[in-house]
Amino acid sequence: MIPVQGVENQTIAVLGLGRSGRATAAALAAGGAQVVVWDDGVDTRTQAQADGMTVLDLTRDANWQGISALITSPGIPHLYPKPHPVIAKAYELGIPVDNDIGLFFRSFATRDWENYDTPPRVIAITGSNGKSTTTALIHHILREAGRPTQLGGNIGTGVLSLEPAHDGEVVVLELSSYQTDLARALTPDIAVFTNLSPDHLDRHGGPGGYFVAKRRLFAEGGPDRAVIGVDEVEGRYLAGQLAMSPQDDRVIRISSGQKLEDFGWSVFARKGFLSEYRKTRQVASIDLREMTGLPGEHNHQNACAAYAATRALGLAPREIERAFHSFSGLPHRSQTIAEINGVRWVNDSKATNVDAAAKALTAFRNIRWIAGGMGKDGGIESLVPFIDQVIKAYFIGHSARDFALQAAATPHEIVDTMEAAVARAAAEAQPGETVLLAPAAASFDQYPNFEKRGEHFAALVAALAQG
The missing domain is CATH 3.40.50.720 (NAD(P)-binding Rossmann-like Domain)
Structure with missing residues (x-):
């Protein structure tokens, strides 16, 4: 405590x-x-x-x-x-x-630190999608490198239930917009912004209020380093607000899909390769394509964010690369849970909005897609450009019929329940295909939370594996 x-x-x-x-x-x-x-x-x-x-x-x-x-x-x-x-x-x-986040930041540093050789540090991660995976990946890298570290916030342990920091320890916190919006103190040493997509808009009075809640992590205290995803205009705006010039390496720009070669410090992934640039020169490269715990462009963005944050702490590229290989991913987030008769089964129950589902759908090929639940405004209409790899969709829950109407020419079936979806996908899937649970909807019509939904899916798949 x-x-x-x-x-x-x-x-x-x-x-x-x-x-x-x-x-x-x-x-x-x-x-x-x-x-x-x-x-x-x-x-x-x-x-x-x-x-x-x-x-x-x-x-x-x-x-x-x-x-x-x-x-x-x-x-x-x-x-x-x-x-x-x-x-x-x-x-x-x-x-x-x-709130508890504000209390944590005003109480974390103590007089004991005067006796430490290396002051403890705090890395705080926010954003719409990928922040849990990025947080867990940073924590994993630090552990693999032998650094003392704790994990908390919106994932793991509540911030005030963490232990007082040890000499040289790094506390890694995932912070939601609900947590950053009200906290009266926000002073991480390194702050990470993954990306922004519409979410929780009623809670923040619209997209502007939602972005402002995220921005507070960078504006209230001023981190020593800011790792900013610049694939959306809000990230580019934030990076421009924080940097004194394009060469200001206190801001590390990250991207999945675009080259960032002209800045003081940048990390980006293209075609499965992560590149680090310092002062317009490439200083490191990592092949991400065979890292099973980090599939798809959205996870490559998470890898870039985690790489940048841990590089800012002084870790070597090869230390980080070794940790990437041993990272198994988080439950319910593009998690491969089984391969049965040549069919891969992937649990991405955390994909509760269309943006997260789009990222999951672009991470795999030859997909049998299980989706549905409590759909959000617009349903899955915006996902139509991302479903070219979907062989067939199986729609469940409250929004199943609405999703079916929006699925365009994609083959689909309304099956209502998870049991029926898994059974139909298992009966029809062929070797080389992937059965992907990426609901693009909240879980509350059939489950108390996305974790229970993912656990039910995993249990059904485990039963299949047992014959």
Whole structure:
């Protein structure tokens, strides 16, 4: 646990008692704060009281007396589509509102660091797609290189549940827009922006607000190095905002698909090869084509981001390349789970929007595509240019019929359930083909989350493998 600094003898309120809220309450108490908590769920409040927490009804004005700050869980709206009533009351009273990410950054450094030979570092990764894989890949590279490291944030351990840093340790954090949007302190040593595509627009008041939430990671504290994906205009804008000139190597531009040879520092992937350029000269190259844990252009972009971040820490290209070879990928993200009778089965349940699904569809050939669930605005219409490698689609869930109408001339079948989709694909697939789960939709019509959806798919495939 990382005790929160600067809260001794203060009364701090915590809103939301999920994983991050409970960890926040514990870290505040460890820092000497008097902690009061509130959650909208009656059962959650009852459990909190049973666990010895002080539950205070923050919907009542009289209970705000003496509270110096409100710490809210990232999933609770604080601005759009409208603030949670408790947060709105804090705004009205002028009480500062923060989240666990802000508390982490203001509490991570301690006086113990004065005795360290190498100060600990923080790498923070944000973006629309690929940030989980990039985060896990950076952590994997560091471990393979023998560097002390911890993984946390939106993946792995909650930030305040991490251990205090050791000499030379690197903490790698995945941060969502929900987390960066509100945090009052954001001071990573290296910040990574993977890419941007429309998502969570209701929560951020539109695409501009969504981008601004991501941009805060770079604008609030100013990282020593910024790794910026420049395949979209927002990334190019951000890189231009941060760099003093095209040769400013504090900004490392990355791309999957375009050459970046004219900048102070850049890393890009083209035709399966990663290239690093410094001051317009190539200094390293890695063949990514046979790395099974990093299939497709979208994973090549993730590889570029991880390579750039770890190079900024001083790792050698060959150290990074060796780690690439041993990276097996993350569950539910272009994860090869089996090869049965010459047919490859790939779980990309995390592809919950069309942009992520497009990246998965371009990573493989001869695809039997399982898609569907709670479709988002526009359905799969924008995916039509990416489905030329689809032999047949199997549509499931709430949006199955809508997806079928948008599938154009692509052969397809409405099968409704995952069991039926796997059974039909198994019966029809031929050696050399890939059965790809890339839903292009949320899971909530049939599953509590994308992980459960992917686990169900994997279990069905495992049953096939057993005969």
